[in-house]
Amino acid sequence: MLLVVGATTGLRGSPLGVGAGGGTSPQAAPRALRVDRFDAARAFAFLRWQVALGPRPAGSPASRRLAARLRARAPNARYQAVPGGLRNVIATVPGRNPRRLVVVGAHYDTKDIPGFVGANDGASATAVVLELARTVRPRRLRPTVVFIFFDGEESPAGTPGGQFETAGLRGSRVAAPRFRRAEAMVLLDLVGDRDLAIPREELSSPAVWARIRRAARRVGAGPVFPPRTRPGVLDDHVPFLRQGVPSVNLIDFEFPCWHRPCDDLSAVSRRSLDAVGEAVLEYLRSL
Ligand SMILES: [Zn+2]
Numbered sequence: 249m250l251l252v253v254g255a256t257t258g259l260r261g262s263p264l265g266v267g268a269g270g271g272t273s274p275q276a277a278p279r280a281l282r283v284d285r286f287d288a289a290r291a292f293a294f295l296r297w298q299v300a301l302g303p304r305p306a307g308s309p310a311s312r313r314l315a316a317r318l319r320a321r322a323p324n325a326r327y328q329a330v331p332g333g334l335r336n337v338i339a340t341v342p343g344r345n346p347r348r349l350v351v352v353g354a355h356y357d358t359k360d361i362p363g364f365v366g367a368n369d370g371a372s373a374t375a376v377v378l379e380l381a382r383t384v385r386p387r388r389l390r391p392t393v394v395f396i397f398f399d400g401e402e403s404p405a406g407t408p409g410g411q412f413e414t415a416g417l418r419g420s421r422v423a424a425p426r427f428r429r430a431e432a433m434v435l436l437d438l439v440g441d442r443d444l445a446i447p448r449e450e451l452s453s454p455a456v457w458a459r460i461r462r463a464a465r466r467v468g469a470g471p472v473f474p475p476r477t478r479p480g481v482l483d484d485h486v487p488f489l490r491q492g493v494p495s496v497n498l499i500d501f502e503f504p505c506w507h508r509p510c511d512d513l514s515a516v517s518r519r520s521l522d523a524v525g526e527a528v529l530e531y532l533r534s535l
Contacts, residue, residue: 281526282468288522291379294321295440295521298356298371299513305360306334306400306418314356318374318397322381328423334399336419341384341393348391350535351433351493352377352528355401355419355484359507367516368503372440376525383529391431391535396423398484401437412482424487432456433495434531435485439524440516441500446473446524449501450480453494460496463534464527472523478502498524 297317301310315337319325322339330336337356354373358366365371374397381395400418407415427433434456439446448457461473478501485495505511 286525337397353396373436420484428491452496463531
């Protein structure tokens with residue numbers, strides 16, 4: 249679960265929000281990007297593979313299978329234990345400057361709702377982060393990049409919304425202190441929506457977001473990152489913010505199928521994965 253914080257709440261119909269669904273929005277992912285460094289077909293295939301596992305709530309056999317696959321596919325990957333028998337998967341690609349560190353992350357668990365397969369909420373960002381980890385080569389970038397797949401972002405079924413920060417964000421609360429010296433943290437969540445628009449989420453570092461937006465414009469994905477701010481979302485970037493790490497949440501929370509059974513393959517698009525993947529890759533190359 250995710251929670252909107254701040255005064256201007258409202259998951260849908262917010263005055264700051266964009267229209268949900270429809271598929272005809274001018275903010276849909278651009279058809280042609282200027283670069284092709286990110287393999288969106290391979291990312292989308294991994295999204296489909298996750299969905300085929302079925303529901304993947306934290307601690308479930310399907311979630312463990314996914315964690316094992318992430319550890320096998322991502323470079324230099326290992327588990328980090330999370331209380332309750334959960335596990336983060338942490339992959340590392342060394343940069344040329346050993347003193348610099350950037351974190352890129354996504355949660356891989358799905359909300360514990362019967363029949364909920366989380367094609368967007370869980371699988372989309374997990375797929376983009378894995379593909380980024382497989383694309384970045386050792387010592388090509390200046391900073392070391394640590395790619396973290398968070399377990400237990402969603403709070404257990406039945407948890408009151410007000411307890412989300414202590415009941416959810418389980419993996420990120422364990423990982424954040426370990427990487428508190430990072431110069432930036434980029435969280436991806438809900439990045440597969442067919443009608444993708446990622447304004448700056450209110451808690452997100454304006455400087456890091458502006459840099460990602462400039463990178464997006466360079467690769468032709470500028471329309472996906474509109475220059476406005478939406479209300480804050482309590483998510484896996486918050487434990488990093490609390491450690492003093494400038495962090496952003498790349499999230500399209502105007503998603504009509506959020507925590508609903510319709511968050512399936514019909515809700516997501518390969519072009520959206522491509523726009524976000526190319527933008528974040530360009531951002532990492534610019535550091
Ligand atoms: Zn969720």
